Amino acid sequence: MYWSRTLIPTSREAPTDADILSHKLMIRAGLIRRISAGVYDWLPLGWRAMQKINAVIREEMNAINAEEIHMPALLPAELWKQTGRYFDYGALLFKLKDRKGTEMILGPTHEECVTELVKAYVSSHKQLPITLYQIQTKFRDEARPRNGLLRVREFFMKDAYSFHSSLESLDRTYHDMYDAYVKIFQRCGIPAIPVEAESGPIGGDASHEFICPCEAGEDIVVRAADNSWAANLERAGRSTPVPTFSAAPQMPEAKLDRIQTPDAAAIDAVCKLLNIQSTQMIKTMVFRSGDAKTGKWIVACVRGDHEINEAKIRRIAGPVELADEAAARAAGFVIGYVGPHVANTIEAELIIDPDALLTANATSGANELHWHVTNFNWKQHLSADVQAKAIIADIRNVTAEDKAPNGTDLIFSKGIELGHVFKLGTKYSDALGAVYSDDKQQSHSVIMGCYGIGSGRILVGALETLSDADGIRWPMAIAPFHVIITPIKYDGQAREVADRLHKEFSARQIDVLVDDRDQRPGVKFKDADLIGIPLRIVLGDKSLATGQVELKERSKKDPEMVSIDKIVEHVTKLVRT
RNA sequence: CGGGGCGUAGCUCAGCUUGGCUAGAGCGCUUGGUUCGGGACUAAGAGGUCGCAGGUUCGAAUCCUGUCGCCCCGACCA
Known part of the structure; x- marks a missing residue:
């Protein structure tokens, strides 16, 4: 293909609405064009790669x-x-x-x-x-x-x-x-x-x-430091065993105290107000399973510094959703100030994460608007009936304090x-x-x-992973073109050689783009780097006079000189391996 | 869906607060000249219903209302 006959609208600047590198490059290199939110045209270069x-x-x-x-x-x-x-x-x-x-x-x-x-x-x-x-x-x-x-x-x-x-x-x-x-x-x-x-x-x-x-990825991956194991954050489980209810601390002398916490519903706000650590708190969230008639309430408790993992809840309780706030309020849940002992008064399935269970004298919601309680302890403040039915299970996201199955540290990273x-x-x-x-x-x-x-x-x-400051660097297998021929000036001998190479490469099923535009060399070089074709052949008068062309790999710093009659063979080899 | 921001030339943006000459710049584009191995210089040009609709006003890109579109953050972390 010849540049002048296709559509490769490169641009010096990225549009302001592009945020991540790949998006900027796709627009700048003329791979795609947005036609509506989340809907794109595929232009020749993008379509070829696709x-x-x-x-x-x-x-x-x-x-x-x-x-x-x-x-x-x-x-x-x-x-x-x-x-x-x-x-x-x-x-x-x-x-x-x-x-x-x-x-x-x-x-x-x-x-x-x-x-x-x-x-x-x-x-x-x-x-x-x-x-x-x-x-x-x-x-x-x-x-x-x-x-x-x-x-x-x-x-x-x-x-x-x-x-x-x-x-x-x-x-x-x-x-x-x-x-x-x-x-x-x-x-x-x-x-x-x-x-x-x-x-x-x-x-x-x-x-x-x-x-x-x-970094641009939206998923979070958890992996072992020695790469022996990796999982999606949703899936990654705790490595330490899940205890039974009897493991809850015995604190017979502790007394449940109500404490006023006006407008402090969030964990952070309560911690600040009461000057405590989030590890001393129990976070209680209300879920609902099934439909409005047959469904039941699910009260899930994790330690204040932990995040509830909804997928894990589903594994235990079947399809659940976070309770609709209005419906939960109507049923008596004081959303924002719910504590585990709400299960004493409202019929619900109580699921307790092990780390929450092992927390003694915890602070949690008081089931009263603008009130929390301190010195909450599972064995004293849950009714015997609720204790007997409570489910202890891993329902939180793992954190950096957890370990991989083989005991090594966990590393968290983002990915697509x-x-x-x-x-x-x-x-x-x-x-x-x-x-x-x-x-x-x-x-x-x-x-x-x-x-x-x-x-x-x-x-x-x-x-995202292969580009550099100058633009895209396509892997050979998915590059829109294998090789770009850049005549310093598309004229005279350079033109003859460019046309001949175009023909020879095409005959060998090598995808070749000839930059035949009447542009200054700088423009062509910048564009070639931007669109990231893996191999570039430069045709300049000086080298042509000695029977050579300049071959540069996009991913390498320096070019090499190759004689004209060897270049097709040489490039073919590079493309095929 | 909640919050924030933005719609002015193909692209990036200025002008709007405090309404007032023919709406501007850079890039890109067209034509000519000089250039020509890493985004040249120069001269002359083309290109705009200022997102759309309504309102206020003698007068609106600018103020008000509505609407459409786009981008970012958040979406259950109580």
């Missing part, structure tokens, strides 16, 4: 016998109502009506659709296992799209779904996928660490996320979630009736796994 990423993904998917299909983005809402996700997904789901008034959605993911497909055609164990995938546009009406391509409303995703007649078979495919993911990110040249993630209904080792470590592999179980096949017959004519729900990669996020990860 295609290369998808090509890598395709190759690795095909290599493990996953077969590509294509499902529609426009889906009937009915299908989603059958699994309940029409409601569970909430506002994140784009909803619309067709001309007949039929409710439709734009697919944010395709479990329903693919399960429906398999239900229609797979009925025997002999047809299993099977893995189908697609690379397709997903739609999610994000509350707050942000940071360029990091969180968008329309994006590319490779989503694969596997179907099995046994958990062992699911395990095999899961591991194949896991390995394929490792290869994909390696080939794309970006760092990605697999971490344990929330595992859902199957439990155990059923879910991994692949995280690209970088690039992909996710997940053992689904029979959630969707149950809901939609996707069953197969085994060899004894017994009917079973198909066992499923699902595996996603956000292709756009690979691009974000590459720019």
